[in-house]
Amino acid sequence: MKQLTLIILAACALIMLVAASELPDWADPASPASSHLSPGFIEQAYEATHTPNMVTAVLADYRSYDTMFETVVVFLAALIIMIILRRTPHRRFCKILPQRPQRKGSDTVLKGAAQMIIPVMQIFALYVLGHGHYSPGGGFQGGVIFGASFILLALCYNLRFTLTRFRERLVLLCCAGGALLYAGIGALCLSLGWNFLGYAALAEILGVSEAMARSHGILAVEVGVGITVMAVMVSIYYDLASGGDMYEGL
């Protein structure tokens, strides 16, 4: 059976490798992918949104619907993992659960290192989030770094300590709140008589030009994305590491 799979897949791979020779050359500036939509984005994005980082401008302005539902997808992933795994162990049922190794004593070096690294990580995450207009970064990246700082805390201390610092209820509120902030910005634009997520509507409220309003709108939705991604990372880690009972992690 394995040999048959290998032969079929090898034949498919061969066909596709032959077909790949028809594709445009690597790094060809005149390739179809680089010659239709993207010059327009590169030339107009700064004028329209005042955002030097075109990736951020396209992500949160031109393709903001896509990004909004991407955020919803991540939020749904966290909810589904919770539905699948979450349980409250019964007292008598606890004995049947596989015994996880209990950590004894305290790791001074580990905890000291975590104490030094975690604040720097969190400030760096906020920098990545806030500086997404001018350098590589944005909500997704900043959120992941921020979430990783909590995971580091859970790894170096333990899960229960982390749960006292960042409760499950708060994690879920952040998950939903970030997505809601994103959708709320869109609804605000809609209520001002523009399209959903048409950030130019914010120009009157903020008292700036339309392009600057779009820049501020991008920052606002990036913050929403960052909060959701951060909370989702932490939520996924809590559920997977403890097997859903939030009792003892890795």
Added chain:
Amino acid sequence: MDELFPFIIAKYNYWASLILLFIGLYGMIAKNNLMKKIIGMIIFQTAILLFYVSIGVKQGASVPILFFSEDHQPLLEASAYANPLPHVLMLTAIVVGVGTLGVALAILQKIQRVHGTIEEDEILEDMRQ
């Protein structure tokens, strides 16, 4: 030989991502252990990410962040910057990949809890009984 070398240079990014793609697909189909199937799925995803990002590369172009001259005028020339669209698409695809990986691992934990194993044939045997 003089023609072959430019041909390889021009196409090897597609070959690399296609080979990775089929390694991942083989892992998903042929492996018996469900964890290895998930690893195959992640290799498959990574191959697609590489494919898209390699499409966005342009000869002599820089990262898609505007340059400013001394007098703060932006350099608005399409040939100076890499294509931003594949980067945007893959940025979101990476995050969705994390979501699918998380859900897959959660289902795997549940399977392990119910059947006591993550080997495919042993699970099927367990279900028949």
